[in-house]
Amino acid sequence: MHKFADMASRPRSGIIGTGFMGAVHARAVRGAGGTVAAVAGSSFAKAQAAAGTFAAERAAESAMDVVLAPDIDIVHICTPNHLHAEVAAVAIAAGKHVICEKPLTTTTADSLQLAQAAAAAGVLTAVPFAYRYYGPVREARAQVAAGRLGRLRLVHGQYLQDWLASPEDTNWRVDPVQGGASRAFADIGVHWCDLVEYVTGERIAALTARLGLAEPMRRTPSGAVADRGNEDIAVLLLTMQSGAVGTLTVSQVSLGRANRLSFSLDGSDRALAFDQESAELLWIGRRDGIEILPRGSASTLVAAQRYDAVPAGHPQGYQDCFTALMRDVYARLDGDDIDGLPDFQDGLRAAHLTDAVLESHQSGSWVEVGI
Template sequence: MQTLKIGLIGTGYMGKAHAIALRAAPIVFSLPAQPVCELLAEVNDELAARKARELGFARATGDWRVLVDDPDIDVVDICAPNFLHKEMALAAIAAGKHVYTEKPLALSATDAQEMVEAAEKAGVKTLVGFNYIRNPASQLAREIVASGEIGELIHFRGRHNEDYMTDPSKPLDWHAQRATAGAGALGDVGSHILNMAEYLAGQRVSEVFGQLQTVIPLRPLPDGGGVGEVENDDQAQALLRFDRGLIGNIETSRVATGRKMGLAYTLTGTKGSILFDQERMSELQLYKHEGSKARRGFSTLLMGPEHTDYGAFSPAPGHGLGYNDQKIIEIRDLVEGIVGGKPLYPDFREAWRVNRMIEAIERSHAEGRWVRVEGI
């Protein structure tokens, strides 16, 4: 069987999730090629060697550039902080490697565009880790919308709220600095709901009107030597206009007390509606405006083997999937895209759209007006 040798950069939470998915995907799915955990890069040789043993990689290096230039590596998998995505991806593209990276693609739309153009000129394949669209429940929601089952879509409401920075005593880190993270909650978790909006609706966001807020403006420095300024948003919201008449809104936060994985959406159509909450990720709420008025109400659809991708994990409905299963589906798509020629979504070009929406919302907040995404 053909192999795809993977070079993983970064072994934090996301790096571990990628490693789990790389090893599990060939068990869950019948793949056209075998992903091989070949080389792992971390900030120094000692950490790299330890993580390679833990995560099942054959080799290790303390220099990501060595990984990128290694002739045996087919795919460079980037799980490093946001500010490193561009440099690492461009180096990988120059070396002729396919690139799989976490979101957001870059710190700015300009950087993202440069990455898109480099990848397309080199003819390499790209994939960006907006993994929540791989959930069978959200795949089902998209199918229902596309089929016209709930009629014409007239409103989208989405949120991605979490509380990982609610505690004001949490030290300042790279997430709160423009030079290392770019946008704050809007870029970190808001990028997911912006991508989800276009994925579900099958329409493009054309204009936005945004509002941003930094709730905790100062945080303790990690070394205990005073406080530092938080340079990006803790929460944001935006009105959306889509290119085929749909309207909607999104909100996002990293200080939403009590929200742990608060990605949720409502899709309202002329014949029905869909509700979803990722904290109950194997359930979809469906309402159909038909039949007896005395019997109208939302029905709970439990994901099962009848739904896209679920059956590869379990033959029984209602047992549910987990976060890492979405990453396993993502790896399946990566392998089938590179070896089987299937379209990869979202690739760098699609992820660039998310960067443009983020910047349009930031510009709207700064200028107090509607901003067109195509103008970014």
């Protein structure tokens, strides 16, 4: 049994970042039975305000104040992408477990260094590819593993958002220094790739990608108009290890698509499809018709049931995925053999995929994806 800083052996979390993800992590920690011991933001005033809404025990002066605090067991990094690497490295060196948001870092070299350092230190790591925690996604993985799909022939899907559709829409992500050289793919496309590789149990072997700038003159958060930025759109052709072929469309400028992450795996015996905006359902296509399998149905395979927090017919959602991920973090720390907790190796994998996408766009060629 892992011994935590708290006398009652409950893991104590320190959250760095007070925005969207900081709040999601705080709710997940509390929902899974942990304690939000401290929160740090870009200023102490922001940390103080967040300490209230996150139900944190204290506001911290800075990220390093959280990372080095002796009473923190798990460091959550929920800041803009370019700030992940240094904080994660110091946290690992301090012997902390680290949950770092995706993309793990803005360079593959940094992601590799972190994955190696964490393995050498023996600390637990996680990168919240949290869509793995929908019950129907686990059901799809179980059905593929049980051979129900037959031979995988075709993978296709999309990850579409619209929150950056206007030239006036901006965020730190549009600045390549803060967000990274790739935006739409590294920000959301990697979620789709992680999901498809996790569900199929095989990797994307090679891809060719083209990137699009819908708004070449996009405004940066500081108000300046930048004449170049990272991509709004990515389109990919891909081949899986088995030889199955596929397509992926990624966009953050597709009007009306708030968060449409969907995939279809078309096999020789059946097809399986999942759409994050209808996340309670797994669509099954067969020669004799279709079946819609709701989460919690009696006919689901055992593997999916761990992720049923409430009975069938009571919808679960995005936040529940993060809470389930935190439960698995605690279970892993308790020594349980947990399947599917995405870690720094998965973050490194996403960095390799991002490199391949950028390289392919530059060269106009197919690129084999590094392992």
